[in-house]
Amino acid sequence: MTDDLPMRVRADGLPERVRIHEVGPRDGLQNEQTVVPVETKAEFIHRLAAAGLTTIEATSFVHPRWVPQLADAARLMPMLDDLTGVRLPVLVPNEKGLERALELGVTEVAVFASATESFARANLNRTVDEALAMFEPVIARAAGAGVNVRGYLSMCFGDPWEGAVPLPQVTAVCRRLRDMGCTELSLGDTIGVATPGHVTALLTSLNEAGVPTSALAVHFHDTYGQALSNTLTALRHGVTTVDASAGGLGGCPYARSATGNLATEDLLWMLQGLGISTGVDLGRLTATSAWMAGQLGRPSPSRTVRALSHKES
Template identity: 45%
Template sequence: MNVQIVEVAPRDGLQNESIILSTEAKVELVERAVRGGARRIEVTSFVNPKRVPQMADADALMAALPRHEGVTYAGLVMTQRGLERALAAGVDEINAVVVATDTFCGRNQGMTTAEACDIAASLVESARAAGVWSTITIGASFGCPFEGEVPVERFTEVLLRVVDAGPDELALADTIGVAVPSDITTRLALAREIAGPDLPLRVHLHDTRHTGVANAAAAVQAGVTTLDASIGGAGGCPFAPAATGNVATEDLVYLLERTGLPTGIALSTTIETAGWLEEQLEKKLPSALLRAGGFPA
């Protein structure tokens, strides 16, 4: 079984950083990811630059990115305006977001969960009409920084609406890194039940409470073979308190490859890129493999 890692460092990895990388540096980040073996990369988000200044160059970045055979670029969108920009910029896929709780959804995108579901449905429809692949990500699938527990009834309701919106893929995000493996198992089983056997599932994990790698292992055990990760473990949500790093690509690659699951991602190249990214961001990133290196030879 192969596992596909969706590289999200250029988007989720950077969006909460105070140092704004130049478009050139972002191109280099994406090019380094491609050299490391990434084949699916979330490169930016087409959102209000006043809300997320790091993503102000979304259109320019897409225009500047070299294209490589077999490599797809995704853009996160939250509105029709964002979708139009993303399509004009030539993204291969869009990622629409619905946050599972009203409070967090309001902070994240200025609307209720129900409203976000409606918009996501129309984004999926527009993307499909343009021949562009779509994912809907359910943010805070395992817990909310403002409301705490996301009851299973609530989560079920959101799942039903999101599946009804008809995306090409459904992603469950542990936006604030609160899930434990049993949560992953339970909620993925529910998602599979509601989505049916054919809709691809993906998980987006944060390592905020050091459960990210354990959750990834649980997701793979549950049959999910598409996982987001961010080089260096960079990342966090600007609209949630103490929501720190995504699970690091290199940490996930170590786990998966040592488990006998090929990812197509080169560990040494990824570690090197994580080191480079630390220099760009002038901060220590939470990656473990960057400090420890791979399995001793």
């Protein structure tokens, strides 16, 4: 869409390469009022892959009653069989969801836990302990089938009902997910209240509890405009996997104060300016997000998409 790129200036203490875990097709579209046709979802994922993204969270095998926007998961996955060299993890809520995913040949799954009791009740209708007990056989069965399991942990920094979340509380749930067999943990700032100092404190607490930085990813929302500064803080701590959503799609249907995820284009602009490699083409990605915004009938919330699209026009 454009040849405009930021000036590259390397900074000390940052990784050479970052893997972007693209969540737009799942976490983004599940929160849209518009139900996107399955053919459009498949094209979206193909366009994201063509832009260079190698990890694209494709869909969710949650019951359609809870997330009707992703009710077509079983139809979507076979439409992605031609994608080679692209990881296509899916979210599974329980053993039944895992069984459906395994039948379709899925090789990576994710479970979605909560660091707080209030959100566990709102999102999973269970206590934290009950939710973890539900996930334990899911993780064990997936591992037995040679399937990697990512553990999402929501409300790591703040909860709309409980306020600030104590670090030991988050660390304890992370340890339990790790001990169950999750190969990666994604730390979610579900309502976007984290600040850089808080990010450093949590990452340090996890390291002290025996959770290595190499097993961690970060997932920031931009409610208060802190997503990029929080991401940079995590990178300085050694994190090399960052969740982001093309065009800034998404939020959380169970947390009204949550705005969209960190936009992949905004993240990419910062990473390119720092000379950090991702393998993603910013122009192709921007064009993809502009196209998806057209499918949804509204402008992209990503500042980078808007800026580059304006220059192109």
